Amino acid sequence: RLVKLGELLQACVTFPEAFSVVGTAMAEFLGGLSGTVHLTSASRNLVEEMAHWGDVRSSATQFAPEDCWALRRGQEHVAGPGMLTPRCAHITENGKKGYVCMPLAAQGETLGILHLCEPNAAEKPQWLAERQQILRGVVDTLALALANLRLRETLRQQSIRDPNTSLFNRRYLEETSSRELRRMERSGQPLVIIMLDVDHFKQFNDTFGHEAGDLVLKQVAATLIEHARDSDVVSRYGGEEFALVMPGSSVQEGAERAEALRQAIRKLHLTHRGRTLGTVTASFGVAAYPEHGVGWAELTNAADHALYEAKGNGRDRVAIALGNASGERPPIQLVPVPKSS
Incomplete structure (x- = not known):
């Protein structure tokens, strides 16, 4: 399934296409979990929601990079009931739910995060561990596809823009x-x-x-x-x-x-x-x-x-x-x- 996801993402030519694929695929890969994909803006001062799936929305749609511990530290950040880890500032729910933020990093660049939420984390303490292997594969596949898409878009913009004024050529x-x-x-x-x-x-x-x-x-x-x-x-x-x-x-x-x-x-x-x-x-x-x-x-x-x-x-x-x-x-x-x- 990961191979198929990778093939679909590599065939996408625009970010909206890729995020449409992600929204559909995540429900299948991570059944029962709601989530979002957020990308960092070109100016690097804003993180914006690009895809959402599931019934629960536990993250703000836009936030500053420093509001997310995963982006601050460059590594997975997990928080939930009974855990001592701090909750990210972009999380909007009251603390009863468990969540994980995972950096999307490829080609030496952090592109954004994959955010997942488990509404019943207190009753399901193993909610993340049982999905860890597939989740890491999804993150790697998604990050590489988005990095390639961003590179193609950069090259396309260079081919249609005047370098001095940034207007179309x-x-x-x-x-x-x-x-x-x-x-x-x-x-x-x-x-x-x-x-x-x-x-x-x-x-x-x-x-x-x-x-x-x-x-x-x-x-x-x-x-x-x-x-x-x-x-x-x-x-x-x-x-x-x-x-x-x-x-x-x-x-x-x-x-x-x-x-x-x-x-x-x-x-x-x-x-x-x-x-x-x-x-x-x-x-x-x-x-x-x-x-x-x-x-x-x-x-x-x-x-x-x-x-x-x-x-x-x-x-x-x-x-x-x-x-x-x-x-x-x-x-x-x-x-x-x-x-x-």
Whole structure:
């Protein structure tokens, strides 16, 4: 059974898949015991519940790592009626139940804990001993599978993220946006793409240096993320150019978002090594499906033309593309959006 569990876990490609397998399998492996799997967050300051099974919930869903004795000491921690061992701070029941917390450790890293609870520990003093062998096998199998899954996710993120800004890279943007376009076509919804470019960036780099330039790009990226919805795709398109895709949004909504971003970027106050970097501005081009194109190449071309129109009209402004996506389209017309500040 452990071999089968390992095979199922190794076949999982996402953490939700793995925890679904765990929730089902644990009831079979450890019949009668309720339990949870908690993982440590990437920041290492929070432990969060990822899977639960059984009728009893004896642990908080979130807690600090120091609240668990197993994580503090790096070894199994057992507590229950008649035992002198201290109870973990994340345990929520009144002390009549027995429990064990076991660290999930693999590849030199502690990933979290497996927590099990026996409601009738006083009447079943051997509740843990009789399951010890199978439990250790489950912990080792689970820890290794989760470590491999985390490694694969890390490598995947590295392949789709820009290392400097942590935004999605251009390849991911193009793949995802093509899928989003097909989804919008099926649902009859619009989609907006905003292209933006940091103004005079080469001159900025020459004046303040590349480290300061990197700081500007990171702060612009952070501003984009701050103004994005969960459904939006924010990308570093290349160099000092960024792209934002807004599924389900109209041209007007795209123009309003671009103007809000323009103002937010203009308000950035950046310093580097004690030097004030001055005002940062950006130019924006907005295009939408289906008005300005039905394919990704058409939309990016329309947004790019709008961006260059914004730059040609003095920079630090927004321009939207105008056109008709039905039949033979006329050349794209560009209308600068009036600046509100």
